[in-house]
Amino acid sequence: MGEIPFEQSYAIKDLGNELEKLMRKIDGLNLPLYDENFALICELQIDMPQNKHEEEFIKRKTKDFLRNALDTHFLFALPKTDEILLFLGFDRNRYESRTYRNMLREVFCKLQREIRTLTSHFKLVAGVSSSIKGEFSFKKAYTEAHIAKEVGKRIYKEETLTFYDDLGIYKFLRFVDREDILKDESIRCIYEYDKKHNTNLLETLEAFMDNNGSIKKTAEKTFMHPNTIKYRLNKIKELAGEDILKDESKRFYYYLLTKAIRLILD
Numbered sequence: 238m239g240e241i242p243f244e245q246s247y248a249i250k251d252l253g254n255e256l257e258k259l260m261r262k263i264d265g266l267n268l269p270l271y272d273e274n275f276a277l278i279c280e281l282q283i284d285m286p287q288n289k290h291e292e293e294f295i296k297r298k299t300k301d302f303l304r305n306a307l308d309t310h311f312l313f314a315l316p317k318t319d320e321i322l323l324f325l326g327f328d329r330n331r332y333e334s335r336t337y338r339n340m341l342r343e344v345f346c347k348l349q350r351e352i353r354t355l356t357s358h359f360k361l362v363a364g365v366s367s368s369i370k371g372e373f374s375f376k377k378a379y380t381e382a383h384i385a386k387e388v389g390k391r392i393y394k395e396e397t398l399t400f401y402d403d404l405g406i407y408k409f410l411r412f413v414d415r416e417d418i419l420k421d422e423s424i425r426c427i428y429e430y431d432k433k434h435n436t437n438l439l440e441t442l443e444a445f446m447d448n449n450g451s452i453k454k455t456a457e458k459t460f461m462h463p464n465t466i467k468y469r470l471n472k473i474k475e476l477a478g479e480d481i482l483k484d485e486s487k488r489f490y491y492y493l494l495t496k497a498i499r500l501i502l503d
Contacts, residue, residue: 271326276366276378277341278386279303279321279348281359295352295359296321302351306344322379337449341365345398363398384408391500406496408448415501423477424494430476438476441469443495446488 266358281295300321307325326335349361364386366378381401388407391401401408419425429436445466448454452470456463474482481491 256450271328273327273337273368274378275324275325275368276335276375276382277363278379278382279323279361279363281352281361281387282366283359291356295355298355299348299361302348303344306347322382324375324378337446342398349396359442360396362386362396365398365400367401388500406493407500410497410500417471418494418497418501421494423481424491424498426476427473428492428498430472438473439495439498441466442473442481442491443499445470445482446495450482 279299281299283292303321303323307426322386325337345361345363352359352361364382364384366381366385369378385399385401385404388404389397392407393399405444419428424439427442430436431438441455444459445452445455448458452463455461456466459466470482480487
């Protein structure tokens with residue numbers, strides 16, 4: 238399959254401003270596709286209000302950078318947003334999972350550096366869909382990339398490139414509601430204690446469960462002394478009760494809650 242010129246466009250203004258209609262129109266265009274296809278969403282986050290001209294300049298620079306860095310793609314700039322949406326394609330004989338991931342990470346890091354040379358007020362976050370094979374759905378690809386971007390923002394809280402395939406359980410936990418999570422009294426007690434005292438007991442609990450209840454492994458992973466982990470676990474038991482750590486029937490439930498609560502933390 239030959240390359241699709243970056244400038245080849247299907248004008249957004251002709252597709253309408255509503256995303257549902259937009260995606261249906263794109264799907265109806267019967268665009269030539271590669272063997273492996275992905276959606277990539279880049280979002281520029283503004284730390285403080287800026288001059289509109291500077292904003293447009295940074296967006297244009299970002300678009301130009303991506304045009305030069307990626308040679309097989311479709312490009313759509315979503316209307317009325319700070320997002321740039323790309324659909325990337327790879328021929329099967331050129332495609333390898335590690336290759337495309339490494340390439341995208343390299344492009345993302347270079348783009349970050351490029352933006353930092355221009356301004357310190359913009360941050361870049363991005364999400365990548367899973368590989369969409371066969372009958373390609375732009376809506377599905379967009380949705381996955383958007384979920385990856387939004388979850389990445391919540392759980393990493395920094396400039397990051399997040400792959401949908403790496404979300405694991407967060408693919409499902411994105412539906413949780415703050416009120417539903419905090420209905421659990423044990424988790425709410427720890428959450429409120431952390432907020433009041435600027436501590437991170439919930440992170441310690443999550444790490445402890447990630448490491449199958451091993452104090453030694455938890456200490457190694459968190460770069461803390463085992464005695465510090467023991468002290469924090471005792472504080473957690475004091476706040477939430479023994480069951481949160483000892484009741485096997487509830488262990489998985491609390492494990493899910495420690496993951497879910499990361500999506501609602503301020």
